[in-house]
Amino acid sequence: MPKRRFRWVRVAADRVPTKWVAGIGIGVFLAATAAFGGLETVEAVSLPELSAGEEHRNDQLAVTVKRAVLIDELPLAGVTVEPGERVLALIVDAENRWDEPLPTTRGYSLSSTVALADHPEVEPQGISRYDDTTANPWLQPGVLATIVLAWVVPADRHAGGDDVRVVLNDETLMTGTAVISGQYWDDPVPAAIVTLDIEDVGAGRDAAEPDPGAVGE
Amino acid sequence: MRRWAAALGGTALVVAAWGIALVTPEDAEAERSFVVPVEIGDRGEGRNLAVTVTGIRAADAATIDGWVAEGPWLIVDLEAAAVQSELRAQLSHATLSVDGRTFRASERPPDSLFRSALAVGVPRSGSIAFELPEEVFGDDLAVLSLGLSADPRLDSLIELHLEPSSLDRVEEAELMSSGWAR
Numbered sequence: 468m469p470k471r472r473f474r475w476v477r478v479a480a481d482r483v484p485t486k487w488v489a490g491i492g493i494g495v496f497l498a499a500t501a502a503f504g505g506l507e508t509v510e511a512v513s514l515p516e517l518s519a520g521e522e523h524r525n526d527q528l529a530v531t532v533k534r535a536v537l538i539d540e541l542p543l544a545g546v547t548v549e550p551g552e553r554v555l556a557l558i559v560d561a562e563n564r565w566d567e568p569l570p571t572t573r574g575y576s577l578s579s580t581v582a583l584a585d586h587p588e589v590e591p592q593g594i595s596r597y598d599d600t601t602a603n604p605w606l607q608p609g610v611l612a613t614i615v616l617a618w619v620v621p622a623d624r625h626a627g628g629d630d631v632r633v634v635l636n637d638e639t640l641m642t643g644t645a646v647i648s649g650q651y652w653d654d655p656v657p658a659a660i661v662t663l664d665i666e667d668v669g670a671g672r673d674a675a676e677p678d679p680g681a682v683g684e
Numbered sequence: 685m686r687r688w689a690a691a692l693g694g695t696a697l698v699v700a701a702w703g704i705a706l707v708t709p710e711d712a713e714a715e716r717s718f719v720v721p722v723e724i725g726d727r728g729e730g731r732n733l734a735v736t737v738t739g740i741r742a743a744d745a746a747t748i749d750g751w752v753a754e755g756p757w758l759i760v761d762l763e764a765a766a767v768q769s770e771l772r773a774q775l776s777h778a779t780l781s782v783d784g785r786t787f788r789a790s791e792r793p794p795d796s797l798f799r800s801a802l803a804v805g806v807p808r809s810g811s812i813a814f815e816l817p818e819e820v821f822g823d824d825l826a827v828l829s830l831g832l833s834a835d836p837r838l839d840s841l842i843e844l845h846l847e848p849s850s851l852d853r854v855e856e857a858e859l860m861s862s863g864w865a866r
Contacts, residue, residue: 568788599753601792608785609817648837 515659517635523659524564525637527652528576528606531560533613535631535663538671543600544617545593555625555665556617557581557633558597563606565640567650571614572603579655581616584632587657593617627667635659715837719829722844730840732773733832736763736807737844742821743857746813751794752856756821758814758848759857760828763807763865764797773802777831777841780814782823782848790815793859800862810862821848 500506517523522531534557540547541554548554561577563569569576571594578590595602597613606612625631636655643649722728727736739761746757758780766773778789778798789798789812797810820826828844829836 566785568786596792599751599792605788605791607787607790607815607817609819610815648835 517661519663523635529562532661534558535665537667544595546617553622555620562611569606580636582634584634591616633661717836717841728842734765735842742851742853745856748859763809765807766802766804776834782826807865809865811859
């Protein structure tokens with residue numbers, strides 16, 4: 468006799484004061500909001516500020532941004548410039564702290580974890596090793612490598628002596644499901660800011676300093 | 685049906701289901717590679733890859749064709765050939781697993797058998813090089829695995845167990861130039 472058995476449900480439902488439902492709902496909403504700190508704007512989390520040569524470490528990578536260099540062209544770092552453009556290059560020490568090799572191609576490891584603060588959506592256009600110019604090198608676990616990350620920038624955007632702010636992101640280890648197999652790092656979230664002085668080395672080869680043009684030779 | 689018979693049958697079914705869940709292979713198991721174990725000097729043959737590892741060397745620096753790089757490096761000399769077809773017959777998978785970490789053969793040397801094309805029946809000889817952190821050379825077991833596809837699932841892998849701590853380190857070692865084995 469299901470009808471009789473469940474009659475009490477209907478009786479109980481009829482006794483609920485529906486007039487109050489909206490009021491109760493609003494009350495609960497306001498209480499929950501208050502519990503999370505009210506309708507104030509959330510204060511932006513301030514990121515650790517680093518300077519040149521200071522290391523940022525997470526479970527994927529240890530990254531030290533060493534120098535920022537403005538140069539006329541840097542073809543062997545994998546970038547080509549049009550008239551009116553120059554190359555902004557970061558020289559970075561990177562160590563893979565994971566247990567699998569990491570590629571540096573678009574979207575992976577250094578490509579998605581090092582960005583210019585003013586244009587964080589632009590990935591480096593060229594990534595190569597500082598010592599032998601291998602393009603898009605793999606980072607082997609526990610092996611330190613010096614890498615050149617290069618962006619093509621309008622010639623008038625930066626000048627020697629300016630500050631450049633670099634964002635270092637942390638990523639999360641994902642495990643592929645369905646058609647993706649294996650594990651990979653994704654979902655970059657800003658974790659530190661590095662501020663460096665830009666060195667203008669002109670055409671590169673004539674510079675008296677240790678020569679970033681050596682990368683291209 | 686008697687009550688006890690139903691209860692017994694139900695219990696039996698639950699136990700059987702549990703047993704089946706236990707013996708069901710995992711997804712990873714279903715797509716496991718087919719491993720061909722080899723020793724140094726032995727020829728190991730898989731689906732479309734035949735490999736003879738002829739030597740393993742350790743060095744502080746590796747060199748070939750004017751390229752020199754500080755390591756340390758572990759250099760594997762080998763002969764490799766395709767077996768059935770030259771289509772997609774490249775040595776694209778070369779890894780060294782040590783103590784839970786996996787290293788990939790280096791793409792840095794300008795001449796190496798890594799990712800080079802293989803011919804059917806006529807072995808190519810040359811080297812592949814692994815750039816490793818110092819501590820790996822203190823380990824007692826490393827597993828070298830070689831295959832044709834960067835994704836090694838469901839294909840043959842030639843595997844060699846070696847002892848990095850027993851290798852004599854030299855200051856500088858030259859990779860073998862890639863060429864025909866004979």
